[in-house]
Amino acid sequence: MIGIFDSGLGGLGIFKKIKAMLPDEDIYYYGDTANIPYGEKSPDELKGLITAGLKYLEKKGVNIIVIACNTASVLDTTYFRRQVKIPVVAVVPVIKTASNQSRNNKIALLSTKATAISPYTDYLIEEFAPEAEVKKIACSGWVEAIEKGKVSDHRLNSCLKKVDEEDVVVLGCTHYTLIKGDIQRLLGPNKILLDSNEAVARQVLRVMNKEKLYQHIKKPRYIFDASGHKKKFQKMVDRYLEEIA
Numbered sequence: 001m002i003g004i005f006d007s008g009l010g011g012l013g014i015f016k017k018i019k020a021m022l023p024d025e026d027i028y029y030y031g032d033t034a035n036i037p038y039g040e041k042s043p044d045e046l047k048g049l050i051t052a053g054l055k056y057l058e059k060k061g062v063n064i065i066v067i068a069c070n071t072a073s074v075l076d077t078t079y080f081r082r083q084v085k086i087p088v089v090a091v092v093p094v095i096k097t098a099s100n101q102s103r104n105n106k107i108a109l110l111s112t113k114a115t116a117i118s119p120y121t122d123y124l125i126e127e128f129a130p131e132a133e134v135k136k137i138a139c140s141g142w143v144e145a146i147e148k149g150k151v152s153d154h155r156l157n158s159c160l161k162k163v164d165e166e167d168v169v170v171l172g173c174t175h176y177t178l179i180k181g182d183i184q185r186l187l188g189p190n191k192i193l194l195d196s197n198e199a200v201a202r203q204v205l206r207v208m209n210k211e212k213l214y215q216h217i218k219k220p221r222y223i224f225d226a227s228g229h230k231k232k233f234q235k236m237v238d239r240y241l242e243e244i245a
């Protein structure tokens with residue numbers, strides 16, 4: 001069984017890709033909605049919450065965990081890997097792909113505040129896009145609005161207006177991939193929008209191959225669990241799974 005972890009609904013895009021690539025595996029999705037948003041919390045607080053979430057999934061019997069939350073993975077994936085005994089795959093912003101695709105070497109990175117100020121994000125930029133100018137834009141309030149399913153153009157524009165000459169825009173928070181269509185509509189067709197969902201699913205496939213984790217379930221189960229209000233969570237899960245590609 002594959003475990004997927006996020007602060008809330010953000011990992012649903014990754015869930016969908018994994019389900020399509022590995023259609024005969026059980027998936028246990030866990031959102032730490034009692035503690036959302038992660039993006040405004042301190043590193044110490046986040047470490048405790050994320051470790052608890054990963055251990056919770058491990059206890060549920062998953063044999064691999066996907067950290068579907070950039071805020072968590074840029075914090076300290078090495079640390080989180082040491083907290084559980086099973087393989088961990090983590091999402092990070094696709095800076096390298098962005099650098100390959102930008103024609104003018106100007107990239108915008110949309111993320112939570114914690115991801116924007118993380119030293120690991122700076123490392124990714126220096127390592128994988130040393131020639132590019134990367135504008136980091138922290139989009140406060142987006143995660144909460146997406147969780148509620150109430151995202152106004154006005155809220156999105158307050159951040160998107162900062163995207164200027166950048167021709168490639170990286171979605172560095174998994175929640176934003178749930179409203180990719182709205183972001184593209186507001187930015188216009190000339191901006192290239194990139195997210196990590198597909199790349200993460202491919203990495204899960206690679207690790208499962210290597211570690212021989214396949215279970216080949218005839219009738220796979222998809223469980224959605226949350227630390228907060230479970231019924232509300234399920235309602236929003238159903239809604240976004242219908243909406244997103």
Ligand code: DGL
Binds near residue numbers: 007038070143
């Ligand atoms: N989906 C998480 C991410 O990718 C959102 C973090 C939050 O809860 O603020 O960063």
